[in-house]
Every structure is written in structure tokens, then in C-alpha cells.
Amino acid sequence: MVWSFDADRPIYLQLVEHIQQKILNGEFQPGEKLPSVRDLAATAAVNPNTMQKALAELERGGLVFTQRTSGRFITQDAAKIARLRERAALNLTRRFLADLTSLGLPPSAAAALLAAAQKSENRSDVSD
Amino acid sequence: MTESILTCRGLSKSYGKKTALAGLDLKLPAGRIIGLLGPNGSGKTTLLKLINGLLTPTSGEILIAGLAPGPETKKIVAYLPERTYLDDSRKVSETLRFFSDFYADFDLERAEAMLADLGIDTNVRLKTLSKGTKEKVQLILVMSRRARLYCLDEPIAGVDPAARDYILRTIINNYDPAASVLISTHLIADVEQVLDEAIFLQRGSVILQKSVDDIRLEDGKSVDALFREVFKC
Numbered sequence: 001m002v003w004s005f006d007a008d009r010p011i012y013l014q015l016v017e018h019i020q021q022k023i024l025n026g027e028f029q030p031g032e033k034l035p036s037v038r039d040l041a042a043t044a045a046v047n048p049n050t051m052q053k054a055l056a057e058l059e060r061g062g063l064v065f066t067q068r069t070s071g072r073f074i075t076q077d078a079a080k081i082a083r084l085r086e087r088a089a090l091n092l093t094r095r096f097l098a099d100l101t102s103l104g105l106p107p108s109a110a111a112a113l114l115a116a117a118q119k120s121e122n123r124s125d126v127s128d
Numbered sequence: 129m130t131e132s133i134l135t136c137r138g139l140s141k142s143y144g145k146k147t148a149l150a151g152l153d154l155k156l157p158a159g160r161i162i163g164l165l166g167p168n169g170s171g172k173t174t175l176l177k178l179i180n181g182l183l184t185p186t187s188g189e190i191l192i193a194g195l196a197p198g199p200e201t202k203k204i205v206a207y208l209p210e211r212t213y214l215d216d217s218r219k220v221s222e223t224l225r226f227f228s229d230f231y232a233d234f235d236l237e238r239a240e241a242m243l244a245d246l247g248i249d250t251n252v253r254l255k256t257l258s259k260g261t262k263e264k265v266q267l268i269l270v271m272s273r274r275a276r277l278y279c280l281d282e283p284i285a286g287v288d289p290a291a292r293d294y295i296l297r298t299i300i301n302n303y304d305p306a307a308s309v310l311i312s313t314h315l316i317a318d319v320e321q322v323l324d325e326a327i328f329l330q331r332g333s334v335i336l337q338k339s340v341d342d343i344r345l346e347d348g349k350s351v352d353a354l355f356r357e358v359f360k361c
Contacts (some may be wrong), residue, residue, distance in 0.1 A: 005321055005350070006325065006351060007349065007350035007353060008344065008348050008349050008353075010344045010345050011321055011340065011344065029250050038188070038301065038303070041298050041300050042300045045296055045300065045321060045322065046300075046302055046321045046322060047161055047300070047323060047324050047340075048300060048305075049324050050158070050321075050324070050340075050341065053341075065317055083262050128304075
């Protein structure tokens with residue numbers, strides 16, 4: 001699958017987010033060896049130098065580390081991954097609140113809506 | 129500092145009264161994939177033909193790895209022209225042998241592997257292939273050379289979106305950090321994420337040469353959107 005990108009933001013930043021997502025959803029496991037830059041670039045159908053830049057960025061953040069001879073690996077630091085998950089969840093929630101505001105609803109409506117959505121989801125689980 | 133693989137200084141080309149390139153200055157670093165972008169008639173194909181020694185400049189200078197176009201530069205430049213020059217009555221396998229004989233840097237095994245990947249039978253004549261398949265065969269021939277500079281003139285214009293993805297992957301997979309790839313195209317949105325840099329040509333001059341992510345960062349828009357804005361009709 002070719003990864004999809006927004007038109008108005010740098011591609012390397014979006015690659016960083018894509019890879020973070022794969023770490024969070026378990027596609028890349030802690031301690032797992034990453035494919036080579038070229039293979040990752042081919043999978044994402046992006047420029048290898050851009051992929052390199054994204055990986056360097058992830059390395060700076062400590063999510064990915066390089067072992068001199070054997071390549072790049074995902075961090076085994078569970079606390080680091082937990083912090084990433086927390087940050088991602090918080091961002092998602094901020095977007096959700098902003099979307100509510102654009103529908104003319106106050107942030108205080110969020111809790112009730114979440115409860116309602118959860119209830120209807122459970123119901124559809126039962127009916128399946 | 130990396131040596132530039134291509135240098136143009138005051139490069140001009142006129143066809144009679146018509147000016148195709150007007151004092152173009154350009155430097156391409158090694159190890160990049162660069163988009164040569166511009167509206168119809170902006171000089172893209174003329175530039176590629178000059179690089180490949182198929183045309184001679186009216187004035188100015190063009191250097192490939194420090195050399196003027198000639199037999200030595202043809203050894204290190206792989207060119208995919210806009211239109212095919214292959215003999216339609218030949219089989220794919222014969223064409224492979226032809227390339228293998230002709231170019232010392234041709235990697236026959238790599239070409240055969242890519243053709244096999246696509247399920248293209250090398251035992252058939254080129255004229256029996258569909259347009260899209262023929263374009264893929266040509267691209268494979270060009271990308272199977274171990275060249276320093278690849279010049280691809282509209283490599284994805286005539287093929288379906290799935291084949292486009294394959295072609296872009298082929299370019300990425302065969303990309304060598306010491307080599308540069310110059311891709312001329314109108315289909316900017318399709319190639320944008322594969323490019324390091326974009327060059328905008330307008331009436332035979334370079335009006336912009338910038339990294340794709342810098343364009344997105346500084347202009348807050350895609351190369352495709354910037355192109356539409358700059359060349360708005």
C-alpha cells in the first residue's frame with residue numbers, strides 16, 4: 001500500500017507520524033529491526049532521502065535507534081512508547097473538541113457524547 | 129561538497145527564430161531525484177535532448193560530470209525519451225541482448241528479474257505488447273543501467289495508476305545514492321512524494337529550484353498547487 005499524504009505539509013513529518021502510528025498499533029514491535037531505508041521508501045513510495053530524514057527525526061526523539069553494524073531498531077523503552085501514545089491520544093482529543101466547537105457544541109458536551117457513542121457501539125456489537 | 133552531476137551555464141537553444149532555452153543556468157547535485165516541471169513548450173524535452181547530445185547548444189555550456197556531451201557522457205547517462213526508438217519487430221529478449229551489448233553498465237539479471245516480476249514474457253515481439261507494457265519494458269531497460277544520471281522524459285504519462293506506482297517504485301528501488309534521476313512530467317501530484325527537488329522551467333529558464341519539503345514548509349502547499357499558481361493560465 002502506498003501511504004497517503006496531505007498536500008500542504010512536509011512529507012518527512014508525515015512519514016514520522018506514519019511510523020509513530022505503526023509503533024503504536026503494534027505493526028512495529030518494541031525492539032524490532034526496521035526494514036532498510038530503501039525498502040521503507042519503496043513501501044511508502046517516497047524519496048529515499050526523505051525517508052532517511054524522517055528516520056533521523058525519529059532517532060532524535062529516541063523512538064528509533066541505530067546499531068552501528070546491524071541497522072535501525074524500534075526502542076524497547078516502554079515508558080517512551082507510553083508517552084507517545086498519551087501525546088497522540090491527547091492530540092486526537094483536542095481535534096475532537098475543535099470539531100465539536102465547529103458544530104456549535106461546547107467542550108463540556110464531550111463527556112455525554114462519548115458515553116452515548118460508547119453505548120450505541122456496544123449495542124451494535126450485540127446485534128452483530 | 130558533492131560534485132554536481134550536471135552543470136548548465138547560459139545554455140541556449142533556438143530552432144530558427146523560436147527560442148527553446150534562454151540562457152539557462154542549472155546545477156544538479158548527485159544522489160537526488162529531481163522533477164523537471166514546466167508547462168508545454170517550456171523547454172523540458174530540449175534540455176533532456178541537449179544533455180543526451182541529441183541536440184547541440186546554440187550558445188552556452190553543458191557539462192555532465194565535468195564533461196561535454198559525447199561518447200564518454202553517453203556511457204554514464206541513461207535516457208528514456210518521450211517516444212520509443214526500439215525496433216518493434218524485435219523480441220523483448222533480443223532487445224535485452226542489444227542493450228547488454230551496447231551498454232557496459234547494463235545489468236541483464238536485474239532487467240530480467242524486473243520483467244519476471246511483472247510477468248512480461250521476453251519471448252514476444254515488442255509490437256504485440258500494449259502501450260503501457262511497452263512503456264514499462266522501456267523504463268526497465270533504462271533503469272537497469274548503472275548510470276550516474278537518468279533522464280526520464282514523461283515516464284508515467286501513458287500508463288494506468290497501478291503501473292504508475294510500479295514505475296515510481298522501480299525508480300526508488302534502483303536508485304543509487306551516487307546517481308541522480310531527472311524526471312520531466314506534467315503529472316506532478318503523482319511524482320511529488322518521490323522527488324527531492326523540483327525545478328520549474330518557464331520559457332526556457334529556471335524560475336525555481338527548491339526541495340519539495342521546503343516548498344511545503346515555506347509555501348504551505350504542495351508542489352502541484354504551487355505549479356498551478358505559478359503557471360496559472
